[in-house]
Amino acid sequence: xxxxxxxxxxxxxxxxxxxxxxxxxxxxxxxxxxxxxxxxxxxxxxxxxxxxxxxxxxxxxxxxxxxxxxxxxxxxxxxxxxxxxxxxxxxxxxxxxxxxxxxxxxxxxxxxxxxxxxxxxxxxxxxxxxxxxxxxxxxxxxxxxx
Amino acid sequence: xxxxxxxxxxxxxxxxxxxxxxxxxxxxxxxxxxxxxxxxxxxxxxxxxxxxxxxxxxxxxxxxxxxxxxxxxxxxxxxxxxxxxxxxxxxxxxxxxxxxxxxxxxxxxxxxxxxxxxxxxxxxxxxxxxxxxxxxxxxxxxxxxxxxxxxxxxxxxxxxxxxxxxxxxxxxxxxxxxxxxxxxxxxxxxxxxxxxxxxxxxxxxxxxxxxxxxxxxxxxxxxxxxxxxxxxxxxxxxxxxxxxxxxxxxxxxxxxxxxxxxxxxxxxxxxxxxxxxxxxxxxxxxxxxxxxxxxxxxxxxxxxxxxxxxxxxxxxxxxxxxxxxxxxxxxxxxxxxxxxxxxxxxxxxxxxxxxxxxxxxxxxxxxxxxxxxxxxxxxxxxxxxxxxxxxxxxxxxxxxxxxxxxxxx
Numbered sequence: 001x002x003x004x005x006x007x008x009x010x011x012x013x014x015x016x017x018x019x020x021x022x023x024x025x026x027x028x029x030x031x032x033x034x035x036x037x038x039x040x041x042x043x044x045x046x047x048x049x050x051x052x053x054x055x056x057x058x059x060x061x062x063x064x065x066x067x068x069x070x071x072x073x074x075x076x077x078x079x080x081x082x083x084x085x086x087x088x089x090x091x092x093x094x095x096x097x098x099x100x101x102x103x104x105x106x107x108x109x110x111x112x113x114x115x116x117x118x119x120x121x122x123x124x125x126x127x128x129x130x131x132x133x134x135x136x137x138x139x140x141x142x143x144x145x146x
Numbered sequence: 147x148x149x150x151x152x153x154x155x156x157x158x159x160x161x162x163x164x165x166x167x168x169x170x171x172x173x174x175x176x177x178x179x180x181x182x183x184x185x186x187x188x189x190x191x192x193x194x195x196x197x198x199x200x201x202x203x204x205x206x207x208x209x210x211x212x213x214x215x216x217x218x219x220x221x222x223x224x225x226x227x228x229x230x231x232x233x234x235x236x237x238x239x240x241x242x243x244x245x246x247x248x249x250x251x252x253x254x255x256x257x258x259x260x261x262x263x264x265x266x267x268x269x270x271x272x273x274x275x276x277x278x279x280x281x282x283x284x285x286x287x288x289x290x291x292x293x294x295x296x297x298x299x300x301x302x303x304x305x306x307x308x309x310x311x312x313x314x315x316x317x318x319x320x321x322x323x324x325x326x327x328x329x330x331x332x333x334x335x336x337x338x339x340x341x342x343x344x345x346x347x348x349x350x351x352x353x354x355x356x357x358x359x360x361x362x363x364x365x366x367x368x369x370x371x372x373x374x375x376x377x378x379x380x381x382x383x384x385x386x387x388x389x390x391x392x393x394x395x396x397x398x399x400x401x402x403x404x405x406x407x408x409x410x411x412x413x414x415x416x417x418x419x420x421x422x423x424x425x426x427x428x429x430x431x432x433x434x435x436x437x438x439x440x441x442x443x444x445x446x447x448x449x450x451x452x453x454x455x456x457x458x459x460x461x462x463x464x465x466x467x468x469x470x471x472x473x474x475x476x477x478x479x480x481x482x483x484x485x486x487x488x489x490x491x492x493x494x495x496x497x498x499x500x501x502x503x504x505x506x507x508x509x510x511x512x513x514x515x516x517x518x519x520x521x522x523x524x525x526x527x528x529x530x531x532x533x534x535x536x537x538x539x540x541x542x543x544x545x546x547x548x549x550x551x552x553x554x555x
Binding site (some may be wrong): 065067 | 319
């Protein structure tokens with residue numbers, strides 16, 4: 001088995017987020033609720049966001065899926081909490097570039113998210129990693145419209 | 147005649163994936179193609195390509211002969227009584243949708259029942275959902291036994307005199323279960339309902355005899371039985387097809403066109419709108435020749451053998467759960483499973499790094515996943531070119547996967 005490649009994908013920090021997800025659960029009924037799924041594989045995420053005055057005050061997720069999709073959701077909620085909406089969207093943009101193997105803006109500290117860089121070597125798994133981020137984008141955008 | 151030599155007919159299998167010799171265990175999604183089929187397609191495009199039933203020139207005649215010749219091969223393959231009953235379409239999904247939209251719309255009324263099962267593929271659920279919604283009909287599900295088989299008592303309980311259509315897969319793409327289609331057809335007929343068979347997973351693996359089954363419609367795809375993608379067949383009893391309206395208009399299906407009204411060709415062409423899938427039919431014909439040469443009985447035996455070998459070896463792996471019938475004789479060469487808490491996608495990625503291709507996900511059978519109480523499963527499916535060594539590689543891969551994730555899950 002080419003475990004060197006796999007180790008790039010399944011970094012310890014990813015497995016840690018999968019085993020002990022941060023921000024697991026749902027926020028109260030007043031928050032923004034986004035449900036998204038990946039129809040080709042059945043991964044499902046429910047993301048709740050509390051956005052006040054342009055700041056993501058709180059974020060929680062629930063759902064089921066592979067280690068990459070769940071770890072990514074855990075990291076994403078951690079990363080956007082306390083950030084303003086523009087920064088959250090910027091992070092999502094950086095993450096998307098990272099997944100596509102493009103050069104990305106490294107002026108923002110990505111923290112744990114950087115561990116997901118290895119996913120870009122596994123094209124079939126990119127959708128798993130981006131699911132939660134797409135949900136977040138949808139959530140903060142729908143909130144700013146209302 | 148199933149032996150190692152068969153593998154050599156499939157050029158795609160002779161390659162390395164991620165540094166390891168490829169083991170292809172995803173034939174239930176699509177099978178690989180033997181040189182005989184690849185050559186037939188190449189030859190058709192190099193020498194015979196022309197439109198059918200139109201030109202009076204030599205190539206036109208040749209293409210027509212090949213297209214209609216393939217239809218005759220299909221007729222024999224499924225033992226239909228006439229080529230009029232063999233309609234070439236894009237695949238199983240298109241065929242089932244044609245039955246729902248043409249036969250269904252004309253014959254299903256408010257309060258009528260359509261009966262299917264929990265194990266169906268989406269292609270054999272949604273056309274009926276749509277039809278039921280449109281016509282105000284009731285869609286009923288036949289429950290499954292705990293081992294993923296269907297009992298005739300449950301079929302009898304579900305089918306009533308209000309039932310207009312019973313539709314069921316012959317072989318499950320997830321559980322591998324082989325359903326008692328002949329007996330179910332009899333029950334459907336006792337209540338005046340028509341029997342529709344989703345034969346997508348059956349046609350590649352079992353000897354099909356539509357007259358013996360007595361089913362009214364039988365749908366299957368070429369690409370799962372060594373043929374090209376984009377070609378499939380709807381078999382229908384002649385009387386039924388004759389009374390059905392086409393749902394696609396133009397091209398090949400036209401007889402006479404007036405300003406305000408038109409007429410259609412006779413069977414089977416009235417359902418084959420546009421320019422038909424000529425090369426696809428030629429390729430399917432070549433695939434049928436190939437399968438006949440091996441023998442469908444041989445193929446079925448081989449699959450039971452592969453399923454038994456795989457299930458035996460996989461049962462040795464602690465924490466591995468196999469879904470569906472425990473008796474390999476009750477299943478085609480499909481083994482669906484989960485390994486501990488390793489998500490099937492993670493499992494499939496690790497196996498892929500060892501060159502082993504399996505399917506992971508819901509297999510287009512979300513109601514069945516719900517019934518199995520899991521969101522996704524992994525599936526290894528076998529075909530004529532697989533042998534014990536492929537399964538040994540799978541088992542070895544599963545053991546390494548388990549080890550790789552051992553301190554994680």
